[in-house]
Amino acid sequence: xxxxxxxxxxxxxxxxxxxxxxxxxxxxxxxxxxxxxxxxxxxxxxxxxxxxxxxxxxxxxxxxxxxxxxxxxxxxxxxxxxxxxxxxxxxxxxxxxxxxxxxxxxxxxxxxxxxxxxxxxxxxxxxxxxxxxxxxxxxxxxxxxxxxxxxxxxxxxxxxxxxxxxxxxxxxxxxxxxxxxxxxxxxxxxx
Numbered sequence: 001x002x003x004x005x006x007x008x009x010x011x012x013x014x015x016x017x018x019x020x021x022x023x024x025x026x027x028x029x030x031x032x033x034x035x036x037x038x039x040x041x042x043x044x045x046x047x048x049x050x051x052x053x054x055x056x057x058x059x060x061x062x063x064x065x066x067x068x069x070x071x072x073x074x075x076x077x078x079x080x081x082x083x084x085x086x087x088x089x090x091x092x093x094x095x096x097x098x099x100x101x102x103x104x105x106x107x108x109x110x111x112x113x114x115x116x117x118x119x120x121x122x123x124x125x126x127x128x129x130x131x132x133x134x135x136x137x138x139x140x141x142x143x144x145x146x147x148x149x150x151x152x153x154x155x156x157x158x159x160x161x162x163x164x165x166x167x168x169x170x171x172x173x174x175x176x177x178x179x180x181x182x183x184x185x186x187x188x189x190x191x
Contacts, residue, residue: 093168105131118158122151
């Protein structure tokens, strides 16, 4: 074999070896690219799942907040209506005629006054003189104060050990505390 044949053969073998190395490298590069694409597709799919899960949680949270806000609005309106009921009741008590006002006062005195209490009528109570001569006033030895504070109708009872607020606002506040749920059911049903 001649020198040229040997060189030609070495070059040919080197060429084949180089082509094989290049082909293997291209194949390996393709495998790496395919693996990277598959991995990125999996990461994209996972990111989409997380995005949809977060979006669902956000949507559910916003819906729950909206429901709660709606319930708060409805509750505020219900309170406003009940406030109106008690406001009208107070207005009606303040407009009672003499007969009804005196009868209500007598009942309040019988239920609340103790021996020797002092009656302190509100400044806008029109029938203090009529209430002062009721039999219950003599029976329980009640006195009438000359003081006339700003109350929402009615009076307070000053006692030896404690005072009792039987003004119309106090009576209605106690009634509201006790009967608010019943009134709400009567006015709104189960809504």
